[in-house]
Amino acid sequence: MAEQIVTANRLNDGIVVYFAGDARWVADINEARLCPAGKDAGEALLAEAKTGSYQATAVDPYLMDVVRDAEGRLEPTKYREKIRTLGPSVRLDLGKQVWGPKGHAA
Amino acid sequence: MYRYDEFDRTLVLERARQFRNQVARRQSGEITEDQFKPLRLMNGVYLQLHAYMLRINIPYGTLSSRQMRTLAHVARTYDKGYGHFTTRQNIQYNWPTLEEIPEILEVLAEAEMHGIQSSGNCIRNVTADQYGGVVAEEVEDPRVWSELVRQWSTLHPEFSFLPRKFKIAVTGSPSDRAAVKVHDIGLRAHKNAEGKIGFEIIVGGGLGRTPYIGKTIAEFMPAEHLLSYLEAILRVYNRYGRRDNKYKARIKILVDDIGIEEYRRQADEEWESLKDGALTVPQEEVERIRAYFAPPAYETLPARDSGYEAKLFEDAEFRAWAKVAITAHRQPGYAIVDISLKPIGGIPGDASADQMDALADLADEYSLSELRVAHEQNLVLPNVRQSDLYALWQKLKAHDLATANIGLISDVIACPGMDYCALATARSIPVAQRLSKHFASLEKQHDIGRLHVNISGCINACAHHHVGHIGILGVDKRGEEFYQITIGGRADEFAKLGDRVGPAVSYDRVIDAIDVIVNTYLKLRQPGEKFIATVERLGIGPFKEAFAEENLDAAA
Numbered sequence: 001m002a003e004q005i006v007t008a009n010r011l012n013d014g015i016v017v018y019f020a021g022d023a024r025w026v027a028d029i030n031e032a033r034l035c036p037a038g039k040d041a042g043e044a045l046l047a048e049a050k051t052g053s054y055q056a057t058a059v060d061p062y063l064m065d066v067v068r069d070a071e072g073r074l075e076p077t078k079y080r081e082k083i084r085t086l087g088p089s090v091r092l093d094l095g096k097q098v099w100g101p102k103g104h105a106a
Numbered sequence: 107m108y109r110y111d112e113f114d115r116t117l118v119l120e121r122a123r124q125f126r127n128q129v130a131r132r133q134s135g136e137i138t139e140d141q142f143k144p145l146r147l148m149n150g151v152y153l154q155l156h157a158y159m160l161r162i163n164i165p166y167g168t169l170s171s172r173q174m175r176t177l178a179h180v181a182r183t184y185d186k187g188y189g190h191f192t193t194r195q196n197i198q199y200n201w202p203t204l205e206e207i208p209e210i211l212e213v214l215a216e217a218e219m220h221g222i223q224s225s226g227n228c229i230r231n232v233t234a235d236q237y238g239g240v241v242a243e244e245v246e247d248p249r250v251w252s253e254l255v256r257q258w259s260t261l262h263p264e265f266s267f268l269p270r271k272f273k274i275a276v277t278g279s280p281s282d283r284a285a286v287k288v289h290d291i292g293l294r295a296h297k298n299a300e301g302k303i304g305f306e307i308i309v310g311g312g313l314g315r316t317p318y319i320g321k322t323i324a325e326f327m328p329a330e331h332l333l334s335y336l337e338a339i340l341r342v343y344n345r346y347g348r349r350d351n352k353y354k355a356r357i358k359i360l361v362d363d364i365g366i367e368e369y370r371r372q373a374d375e376e377w378e379s380l381k382d383g384a385l386t387v388p389q390e391e392v393e394r395i396r397a398y399f400a401p402p403a404y405e406t407l408p409a410r411d412s413g414y415e416a417k418l419f420e421d422a423e424f425r426a427w428a429k430v431a432i433t434a435h436r437q438p439g440y441a442i443v444d445i446s447l448k449p450i451g452g453i454p455g456d457a458s459a460d461q462m463d464a465l466a467d468l469a470d471e472y473s474l475s476e477l478r479v480a481h482e483q484n485l486v487l488p489n490v491r492q493s494d495l496y497a498l499w500q501k502l503k504a505h506d507l508a509t510a511n512i513g514l515i516s517d518v519i520a521c522p523g524m525d526y527c528a529l530a531t532a533r534s535i536p537v538a539q540r541l542s543k544h545f546a547s548l549e550k551q552h553d554i555g556r557l558h559v560n561i562s563g564c565i566n567a568c569a570h571h572h573v574g575h576i577g578i579l580g581v582d583k584r585g586e587e588f589y590q591i592t593i594g595g596r597a598d599e600f601a602k603l604g605d606r607v608g609p610a611v612s613y614d615r616v617i618d619a620i621d622v623i624v625n626t627y628l629k630l631r632q633p634g635e636k637f638i639a640t641v642e643r644l645g646i647g648p649f650k651e652a653f654a655e656e657n658l659d660a661a662a
């Protein structure tokens with residue numbers, strides 16, 4: 001079953017970020033805050049992400065669907081979001097796909 | 107070659123400084139994204155999937171070697187070592203940080219380049235035939251008139267908030283390399299019986315969601331009336347273009363709605379009050395601009411260089427390259443050289459900083475320090491002595507810039523698609539790469555002959571798929587990448603929209619589908635007949651049948 005998280009691009013460099021709760025935006029999808037079950041919960045999470053000074057960090061937040069893979073890691077359901085989590089599929093040397101764990105450049 | 111006059115230089119530097127201030131205010135939270143977005147777009151700054159993208163104008167596709175070095179420097183210093191040449195004769199950088207963009211704009215301004223007006227509902231940068239001023243068949247240099255139109259349209263107070271963006275293209279040759287029939291306005295300079303220069307003015311062309319081939323509103327508008335008549339056309343559009351619906355706001359919809367006769371009637375009516383007024387183009391102004399585009403210091407050479415001809419005879423590899431890469435120059439003894447940015451399996455239009463530097467050096471050594479950008483996402487050295495062609499070719503080879511595929515099936519025009527573009531519905535680059543690898547054999551490509559493939563990653567049609575001989579449009583079908591294929595389109599003086607050959611095919615089958623089309627052509631062509639001619643002779647029927655037989659739309 002798909003669950004939802006909130007994503008955006010980071011203001012300073014455009015890097016894809018995810019809302020982790022408590023006004024934090026993180027580069028690693030696995031640290032994203034999962035939407036609790038329930039109707040309208042996604043909208044509530046998005047509203048929470050859009051509070052305070054989010055504008056100084058995150059550009060145009062929106063909800064996206066994720067599922068868990070066999071190892072329990074979060075994976076986007078749409079290929080657009082898959083590409084956003086990784087980087088260009090035609091330049092495997094660029095984007096997040098070359099980052100090490102924890103979202104630092106390898 | 108043309109240099110900005112002082113007014114422009116001040117303006118461009120001023121804009122870079124303003125943008126620095128706007129970025130700082132955005133970062134401090136003083137302005138919101140909604141307030142900031144139009145400001146960054148006005149400076150050519152887009153937010154893509156993975157990062158910001160900076161789009162820089164290259165007016166009429168003309169670049170000096172010095173500007174090319176600046177582009178290389180920006181790619182190396184502020185980006186990831188490469189840039190992407192687009193179908194609008196722009197360059198895009200895919201990874202600049204917001205913080206650094208003001209500095210990049212200043213560096214570019216020093217080399218007389220900028221991103222102003224590459225977005226927004228204004229008249230965008232004017233594009234022209236990339237061979238302007240050098241090609242043998244030319245009637246009139248389109249750059250002179252592009253520049254005149256650019257000066258008229260830059261920050262034009264009345265036309266800064268048009269119903270929608272507005273694109274103008276200019277050609278001065280019988281062969282149309284500027285795709286003037288698929289622009290909001292296309293201008294084709296030609297001469298009347300008295301030898302006077304005038305323009306065929308074509309309006310309402312455009313691609314995207316609702317593609318149209320433009321219609322001729324004036325067969326021959328004498329040159330001195332060009333701006334006043336353009337003003338009249340724009341006024342009608344500004345007044346009646348649909349502002350309520352962004353999908354119906356382009357001039358093509360208005361022209362289609364009211365018909366070209368009615369549009370002409372209204373433009374003519376508007377023109378009554380403008381004709382012979384302040385917008386009449388003074389001959390001195392044309393000459394002033396023409397002086398900027400004065401031919402460089404060519405040597406007097408024999409029309410044919412025997413050394414070059416001997417090399418053509420001796421070296422088959424060189425001959426294959428020369429056959430597609432070289433176009434006749436108007437100056438005896440010189441040649442125009444197309445440089446393919448489509449190495450087999452490469453990313454169409456991408457050039458590394460090192461390649462850009464190498465090209466700047468080669469332009470200095472062999473092309474009187476000049477380069478051009480073609481909307482096919484290739485580059486051009488416009489002023490090469492025939493006697494230098496062999497040496498140039500060897501050096502290009504060393505930089506992977508001598509693929510002998512100009513105009514052939516692997517010279518694919520492809521937009522960035524889902525690999526970079528936030529608007530995309532599917533990827534386009536990997537389709538281009540697979541296609542190019544599938545037809546890697548140059549021998550096979552030369553046998554297939556001229557065949558233009560255009561791949562867009564969404565309905566916005568940045569890669570002009572409707573007018574590709576084979577057009578490919580990426581769509582999203584239930585969360586999967588699918589591709590609609592059209593054939594028979596063309597972007598030249600016989601511009602035509604392609605027709606669908608069948609249902610959309612999956613990412614996995616798209617190369618098979620192209621293969622079916624190509625094989626059908628190879629089977630049915632008459633001796634010497636080009637792909638587009640075969641399609642026009644036989645219609646789309648046989649291709650549809652072949653397509654249906656292969657069941658290409660069935661689940662793979």
Ligand code: SF4
Binds near residue numbers: 523524564
């Ligand atoms: S055609 Fe669509 S996907 Fe391709 S660059 Fe244009 S907007 Fe982006």
